[in-house]
Amino acid sequence: MAHENDITYYRCLIILFTVTFASTEKATALLKWKATFQNKNNSLLASWTLSTDACRGWYGVICFNGRTNRLKITDAGVIGTLHDFTFSFLLFLEYVDLSMNQLSGIIPPTIGNLTNLVYLDMSINKISGKIPPQIGSLSKVETLVIFDNHVNGFIPVEIGKMKSLEVLDLQRNNLSGPIPINLGDLTELESLHLYSNQLSGPIPSELANLKNLFDLELCDNQLGRSIPITLGDLTQLKILYLYSNQLSGPISSELANLENLNDLHLFYNQLSGSIPASFGNLRNLHSLHLGDNKLSGSIPITIGDLTELKSVQFYLNQLSGPIPSELGNLKKLTYLDLSDNQLSGPIPISFGNLRNMRSLYLGTNKLSGSIPKEVAYMDNLVVLSISYNEFSGHLPERLCKGGKLENFKSFT
Structure with missing residues (x-):
């Protein structure tokens, strides 16, 4: 032992x-x-x-x-x-x-x-x-x-x-x-x-x-x-x-x-x-x-089905035709850049639904018509660029007096 x-x-x-x-x-x-x-x-x-x-x-x-x-x-x-x-x-x-x-x-x-x-x-x-x-x-x-x-x-x-x-x-x-x-x-x-x-x-x-x-x-x-x-x-x-x-x-x-x-x-x-x-x-x-x-x-109208989208960037392409009104379904959207394309027709009235939008770029296209008054209800908008298009009329008064826009490019 x-x-x-x-x-x-x-x-x-x-x-x-x-x-x-x-x-x-x-x-x-x-x-x-x-x-x-x-x-x-x-x-x-x-x-x-x-x-x-x-x-x-x-x-x-x-x-x-x-x-x-x-x-x-x-x-x-x-x-x-x-x-x-x-x-x-x-x-x-x-x-x-x-x-x-x-x-x-x-x-x-x-x-x-x-x-x-x-x-x-x-x-x-x-x-x-x-x-x-x-x-x-x-x-x-x-x-x-x-x-x-x-x-x-x-x-x-x-x-x-x-x-x-x-x-x-x-x-x-x-x-x-x-x-x-x-x-x-x-x-x-x-x-x-x-x-x-x-x-x-x-x-x-x-x-x-x-x-x-x-x-x-x-x-x-x-x-x-x-x-x-x-x-x-x-x-x-x-x-x-x-x-x-x-x-x-x-x-x-x-x-x-x-x-x-x-x-x-x-x-x-x-x-x-x-x-x-x-x-x-x-x-x-x-x-x-x-x-x-x-x-x-x-732009396919089916993009409007993507309701979780917060940021969409289609800039600097050769896209044509109208902006689909279905984009107004994207209520979480904060950033939309469709600039530098060949888009035509008016800004959809449905954009008035985009209350969270902070930056909207539509410049350098062939968009026409007046700016819909509904756009003025984008209360969080900080940047708006719509220059180099074929718009007519005036900006909605409420948009001009909102005082929140830090960067605004208009009808040039």
């Missing part, structure tokens, strides 16, 4: 020694990294010393079973690089947040050693160079955030191997080249942010495989060709931002399948053809921005 107790005692000693040694080894690894910081007197990281227990007293360090499990030093004023971040000694890390510091230099290929990692945030730093292909080894990562850096080169195709990804955010970098088609393999993905880069080529039709996606933002790039009709299969989408690209061709009527969509922004492209009448199915839309394209034809 005593012999068995002795064995148990020595086993406990071995485990305790192993955990203590491992903890010390990890602490030494982090201290080696800290020693490379330009600001060695960082007050937040003053607790990082060998005289304190890394698992109990170090800022931003959380351990589990004596092993460093979480490292969160967001906005800690760190000025340095990741060159001496010894990834190979921190294999049990599951959560790393290095955001909002002044880290520069490259992402080391050894980052691929963190195979237990679930969360990685390096956003809002000065990291440069290419995203290493070894990042594809992080098969457990659910959130990968590297936005607001200076990362360049292509998006590595190896990211398509990160099958657990739910959030991928690479926005506001200097990434170029095409969007890898194998991003369509990330079937758990819910949010994809690639905007404000220099990406080119087509939008891959394979993105239609991302059935859980609710936020797709590819805007402010150099993407070309047409919008894939397969995007209409992403029925969970709430946000679709494709604006500020070089997209051409018609707007696919299949986008009307996105019945959960809240915001559809396609402005500042080279889209042509008509606005699909089927957009009347998008009953949850809050904003519909199609301005600065080459759209033609009339």
Whole structure:
């Protein structure tokens, strides 16, 4: 019996020694990294010393079973690089947040050693160079955030191997080249942010495989060709931002399948053809921005069915015909811009229903007739632009005396 107790005692000693040694080894690894910081007197990281227990007293360090499990030093004023971040000694890390510091230099290929990692945030730093292909080894990562850096080169195709990804955010970098088609393999993905880069080529039709996606933002790039009709299969989408690209061709009527969509922004492209009448199915839309394209034809009366709309922008197109009176059904509308088109006929009397309207732009069209007195009951109107049309008569007296208009352009 005593012999068995002795064995148990020595086993406990071995485990305790192993955990203590491992903890010390990890602490030494982090201290080696800290020693490379330009600001060695960082007050937040003053607790990082060998005289304190890394698992109990170090800022931003959380351990589990004596092993460093979480490292969160967001906005800690760190000025340095990741060159001496010894990834190979921190294999049990599951959560790393290095955001909002002044880290520069490259992402080391050894980052691929963190195979237990679930969360990685390096956003809002000065990291440069290419995203290493070894990042594809992080098969457990659910959130990968590297936005607001200076990362360049292509998006590595190896990211398509990160099958657990739910959030991928690479926005506001200097990434170029095409969007890898194998991003369509990330079937758990819910949010994809690639905007404000220099990406080119087509939008891959394979993105239609991302059935859980609710936020797709590819805007402010150099993407070309047409919008894939397969995007209409992403029925969970709430946000679709494709604006500020070089997209051409018609707007696919299949986008009307996105019945959960809240915001559809396609402005500042080279889209042509008509606005699909089927957009009347998008009953949850809050904003519909199609301005600065080459759209033609009339404004579909079905837009009047989108009663949740707050902002509509169709400016700088080639739209013609009358303004549908059905737009008067959009009682939540605060912003309407139909300027710089070829619209004709009168301002609908139904616009008097738009009591929440704050900004109304109808300038540079072929609108005619008198300004209906009902428009004067837009009590929240701050901006009214109706210049460069063919109106007759006078402005309604109540509108002139309201005193709330901050910006008014009339009959010029």
